[in-house]
Amino acid sequence: MPAMQPGRGGFVLFAYHLCKWWAIGGGVILFGIVAVNVVSVVGLAIWRSPIPGVYEIVQIGAAVAMFMMLPYCQITGSNVSADIFTASLRPRTITILAGIGALLGAVFGLFLIWRMGHGLKDVYVYRETTAIYQFPVWIAYVPTLLSLALFVLAAIANMVQTAQGVLPEQVDHDATA
Amino acid sequence: MGQEFLTGLVGLIIMVLLIAVRIPIAFAMALVGMAGIYLISGPMILLSQMKSLAFGTFTNYDLSVAPLFILMGHLATRANLSFGLFRAANAWLGHFRGGVAMAAITACAGFGAICGSSLATASTMGKVALPELRRYNYSPALATGTLAAGGTLGILIPPSIVLVVYSVIVEVNIVEMFSAAMVPSMVAVLFFILAIALYTRIAPDAGPKGGRVDHQELLAATLGAIPVILVFGIVLGGMYLGLYTATPAASIGVFLVLAYGVARRVLSLRDIVAAILSTAKNAGMIYLIVLGAELLKIFMSRGGVPQAAANAMLESGLQPYLLLLVVLAALIVMGMFMDSLSIILLTLPFFWPVISGLDFGLTPNETKLWFGVLALIVVELGLITPPVGMNVFIINALARDVPMIETFKGALPFFLFEIVRVILLVAFPAIVLAFPAWIS
Amino acid sequence: QEFELKLHHFLGPNAPAQTQMLEPWAQRIEVASDGRIDIEIYPSMSLGGTPPELIRQVRDGVVEMVWTLNGYSPGLFPRTEVFELPNVHRNDPGATNLALAELFDTHLAEEHVGVKVLFQHVHAGQAIHTTDSEVRTPSDLAGKSLRIPTRTGAWVAEALGANPVSMPVPDFPQALSRGVVDGGLVPYEIIPALQLQDLTDYQTELADGGRLGTSVFQVSMNLDRWNSLPADIQQIFLDNSGEDWLREVGQIWADTDVQGLEVATEAGNTLVTLTAEESAAFEEAVEPVVTRWIEEANGLGIDGQGIVDAARASIATYSE
Ligand code: NA
Numbered sequence: 001m002p003a004m005q006p007g008r009g010g011f012v013l014f015a016y017h018l019c020k021w022w023a024i025g026g027g028v029i030l031f032g033i034v035a036v037n038v039v040s041v042v043g044l045a046i047w048r049s050p051i052p053g054v055y056e057i058v059q060i061g062a063a064v065a066m067f068m069m070l071p072y073c074q075i076t077g078s079n080v081s082a083d084i085f086t087a088s089l090r091p092r093t094i095t096i097l098a099g100i101g102a103l104l105g106a107v108f109g110l111f112l113i114w115r116m117g118h119g120l121k122d123v124y125v126y127r128e129t130t131a132i133y134q135f136p137v138w139i140a141y142v143p144t145l146l147s148l149a150l151f152v153l154a155a156i157a158n159m160v161q162t163a164q165g166v167l168p169e170q171v172d173h174d175a176t177a
Numbered sequence: 178m179g180q181e182f183l184t185g186l187v188g189l190i191i192m193v194l195l196i197a198v199r200i201p202i203a204f205a206m207a208l209v210g211m212a213g214i215y216l217i218s219g220p221m222i223l224l225s226q227m228k229s230l231a232f233g234t235f236t237n238y239d240l241s242v243a244p245l246f247i248l249m250g251h252l253a254t255r256a257n258l259s260f261g262l263f264r265a266a267n268a269w270l271g272h273f274r275g276g277v278a279m280a281a282i283t284a285c286a287g288f289g290a291i292c293g294s295s296l297a298t299a300s301t302m303g304k305v306a307l308p309e310l311r312r313y314n315y316s317p318a319l320a321t322g323t324l325a326a327g328g329t330l331g332i333l334i335p336p337s338i339v340l341v342v343y344s345v346i347v348e349v350n351i352v353e354m355f356s357a358a359m360v361p362s363m364v365a366v367l368f369f370i371l372a373i374a375l376y377t378r379i380a381p382d383a384g385p386k387g388g389r390v391d392h393q394e395l396l397a398a399t400l401g402a403i404p405v406i407l408v409f410g411i412v413l414g415g416m417y418l419g420l421y422t423a424t425p426a427a428s429i430g431v432f433l434v435l436a437y438g439v440a441r442r443v444l445s446l447r448d449i450v451a452a453i454l455s456t457a458k459n460a461g462m463i464y465l466i467v468l469g470a471e472l473l474k475i476f477m478s479r480g481g482v483p484q485a486a487a488n489a490m491l492e493s494g495l496q497p498y499l500l501l502l503v504v505l506a507a508l509i510v511m512g513m514f515m516d517s518l519s520i521i522l523l524t525l526p527f528f529w530p531v532i533s534g535l536d537f538g539l540t541p542n543e544t545k546l547w548f549g550v551l552a553l554i555v556v557e558l559g560l561i562t563p564p565v566g567m568n569v570f571i572i573n574a575l576a577r578d579v580p581m582i583e584t585f586k587g588a589l590p591f592f593l594f595e596i597v598r599v600i601l602l603v604a605f606p607a608i609v610l611a612f613p614a615w616i617s
Numbered sequence: 618q619e620f621e622l623k624l625h626h627f628l629g630p631n632a633p634a635q636t637q638m639l640e641p642w643a644q645r646i647e648v649a650s651d652g653r654i655d656i657e658i659y660p661s662m663s664l665g666g667t668p669p670e671l672i673r674q675v676r677d678g679v680v681e682m683v684w685t686l687n688g689y690s691p692g693l694f695p696r697t698e699v700f701e702l703p704n705v706h707r708n709d710p711g712a713t714n715l716a717l718a719e720l721f722d723t724h725l726a727e728e729h730v731g732v733k734v735l736f737q738h739v740h741a742g743q744a745i746h747t748t749d750s751e752v753r754t755p756s757d758l759a760g761k762s763l764r765i766p767t768r769t770g771a772w773v774a775e776a777l778g779a780n781p782v783s784m785p786v787p788d789f790p791q792a793l794s795r796g797v798v799d800g801g802l803v804p805y806e807i808i809p810a811l812q813l814q815d816l817t818d819y820q821t822e823l824a825d826g827g828r829l830g831t832s833v834f835q836v837s838m839n840l841d842r843w844n845s846l847p848a849d850i851q852q853i854f855l856d857n858s859g860e861d862w863l864r865e866v867g868q869i870w871a872d873t874d875v876q877g878l879e880v881a882t883e884a885g886n887t888l889v890t891l892t893a894e895e896s897a898a899f900e901e902a903v904e905p906v907v908t909r910w911i912e913e914a915n916g917l918g919i920d921g922q923g924i925v926d927a928a929r930a931s932i933a934t935y936s937e
């Protein structure tokens with residue numbers, strides 16, 4: 001077995017798999033949205049009886065699913081950047097720039113956690129709910145904040161990778177060593 | 178206003194610099210947006226707004242169309258729907274001069290009709306069609322150029338993720354927007370086939386005739402394309418007929434492709450997980466950029482920049498069509514360097530106030546639809562132009578022996594026909610507007 | 618200007634709500650202050666966020682003022698919701714506006730936290746719009762799918778034996794044109810914007826123009842900002858948001874409603890005004906909605922019956 005591939009250290013690999021499974025959870029929610037929509041369309045077409053609150057199920061479900069997909073998007077280096085202007089720089093310089101990008105991502109994520117933590121408190125205290133089902137909105141904030149915590153973890157893992165001279169988007173974690 | 182306007186301009190310059198040094202576009206927009214709000218309106222407003230802005234942005238109902246169509250496209254890719262499409266198109270067209278390339282374009286169009294992304298269309302059709310094109314000794318330039326250009330049909334033909342985001346920003350009905358892109362995208366397919374016909378008339382060796390198939394194969398191949406045609410018909414047809422709106426339509430599409438793939442045993446659990454993860458990458462990026470763009474919009478709005486830009490442009494006394502030309506040219510140039518979605522999100526807050534203030538003899542809603550199609554085409558042109566031509570890169574990676582410059586050369590005829598198409602659509606907005614008017 | 622105030626809202630700059638209500642109101646206040654006050658209206662959510670966030674934005678001071686729909690923030694205004702109920706709001710938006718103001722201090726104030734409510738108002742009320750079937754009795758709606766505006770609207774549909782379908786109002790025309798829904802509960806005022814004259818055949822209202830509930834809107838200012846204003850400036854706002862203004866707002870919404878209805882009748886639609894007897898059947902059928910609301914309110918520790926009685930009494934006083 002070759003020596004540890006750069007950018008695939010224990011911490012990075014751990015973070016990767018955490019983000020991956022969390023994103024798959026988001027995917028399951030997306031499939032749930034699909035099911036609700038299909039049942040509602042069919043129910044409306046055949047029995048004139050739709051699911052009354054599909055709209056708010058989609059809103060809350062898609063938001064939570066997409067927050068859950070953010071950490072995986074980050075750790076795989078999928079956030080689009082314009083790399084044409086830096087293409088001619090030395091590889092080391094490019095990884096440093098990528099590291100700075102990841103740092104900004106981590107800072108943004110932490111800032112969001114801080115602010116949305118207060119947002120969670122607000123929707124809890126003011127008892128905000130969805131319209132038809134009276135679903136308490138604060139519940140949806142919980143997986144959202146967890147997702148953002150993972151997002152920060154992913155950005156830190158990216159910083160570790162770039163410190164080792166590796167670009168996150170070039171690492172294939174699922175390749176068998 | 179002067180001070181705030183200046184802050185806005187400096188903010189824009191800093192953002193461009195951040196993007197140039199490879200900072201992810203979403204973060205560059207978000208950070209500059211937040212810094213700008215802080216400078217213009219103070220810390221309290223920024224801190225308060227950030228309590229709910231991200232969650233609110235992510236709950237946008239119309240935006241949910243994007244991840245669903247992306248998921249559908251990735252499932253379709255994994256279910257090998259591209260293979261049946263190409264086989265059918267090739268059975269009908271392959272024996273003409275340049276026919277295999279024409280078949281590749283047709284198959285790209287078919288795949289584009291169920292997939293919302295250019296890159297996915299280019300890579301999946303590239304894998305299927307490139308070996309065939311090489312087998313019939315198509316010139317490397319034509320073979321790879323065709324597929325790079327054909328890939329753009331993924332986003333030119335609805336469903337189209339760029340159009341989803343455009344619709345969300347300018348607040349136009351997504352179904353109407355899709356229907357507006359319908360006829361122009363048919364024109365694109367026609368033009369691409371015309372481009373191949375002309376190309377192979379000038380250079381006959383570049384695209385030899387393929388083999389003619391017997392009736393049995395013709396029938397079998399045609400039947401093989403039926404699943405895609407059914408999915409396309411039910412999803413987009415049902416949407417245009419008004420049986421359901423965009424989000425349910427996309428859900429039905431995911432369901433149909435999943436059901437087909439599982440029933441035919443071409444989608445394993447592993448494939449489904451892979452499709453989810455690919456969706457996480459694409460859709461996650463889109464949602465983050467949308468959030469960044471929202472922050473930038475607030476900054477610019479508080480600085481009065483879009484209104485000032487619109488006024489300056491409108492007071493410049495330039496003819497509406499000249500201003501439109503300036504805007505489209507700017508989009509083409511940006512398309513050469515950046516991905517199309519980022520461009521739309523980045524520039525629309527400035528360009529849209531300008532365009533919507535001009536008189537082209539159209540209603541406001543018609544202007545939204547017309548400009549949406551034009552903007553879509555010109556930002557997608559960048560996918561096949563140097564220096565950054567993502568579709569060219571993808572196809573070229575599948576044909577490592579072909580020099581990159583050959584692929585760019587092969588894509589050039591298609592690029593020229595796209596320019597002709599833009600001129601046509603500018604001159605005759607009816608090509609865009611007739612179909613949405615007819616179905617409603 | 619000494620006092621620059623941003624007013625944020627969710628409709629476009631050409632919506633009657635901006636041109637006929639918010640702009641005249643803002644202008645009068647500016648003039649009355651001799652130019653010391655400058656109210657800048659930001660339509661179309663141009664200062665960011667989604668419509669449901671408006672109430673948070675004003676509470677947190679992201680913007681100084683908002684015009685928003687209470688229904689965007691379900692759960693936040695459980696008491697004010699009483700005015701959205703059928704058999705509470707009848708046919709006169711002006712009267713309901715005045716009742717909203719009258720009950721504000723005694724019954725509603727505690728749920729408006731962090732904001733100074735300058736005024737609240739309603740639209741003219743939900744009428745029944747249907748595609749091909751005339752509605753004369755509740756049973757004419759049995760089994761039909763109806764687009765509903767709010768959760769209490771869903772209760773109304775259910776009470777009438779119909780299936781409620783919740784959808785954003787821009788999707789309503791398409792759903793109608795393809796038979797996805799058979800009708801919906803919306804005010805007439807929205808007919809021209811959605812081209813409902815071409816998509817529906819019947820507009821139905823109760824006797825004397827009675828409606829099946831309405832929606833409540835508010836124009837509010839951030840409380841800290843309000844408290845920071847000198848008394849004479851505050852007084853200008855209060856003077857221009859009092860009873861006369863509430864009657865005027867009622868008239869504005871009633872007028873746009875009439876104009877909307879005219880568009881439909883000129884296009885050949887049938888306006889069905891139920892007889893007193895027919896109306897009574899509807900009122901009886903939807904009364905369980907009020908009971909249901911009272912039970913829910915009681916569950917939240919609110920005296921549901923008390924608020925319903927007070928609202929009805931107040932609306933009755935202000936109605937001609
Ligand atoms: Na497409």
Ligand code: NA
Nearest residue numbers: 513559562565
């Ligand atoms: Na390019």
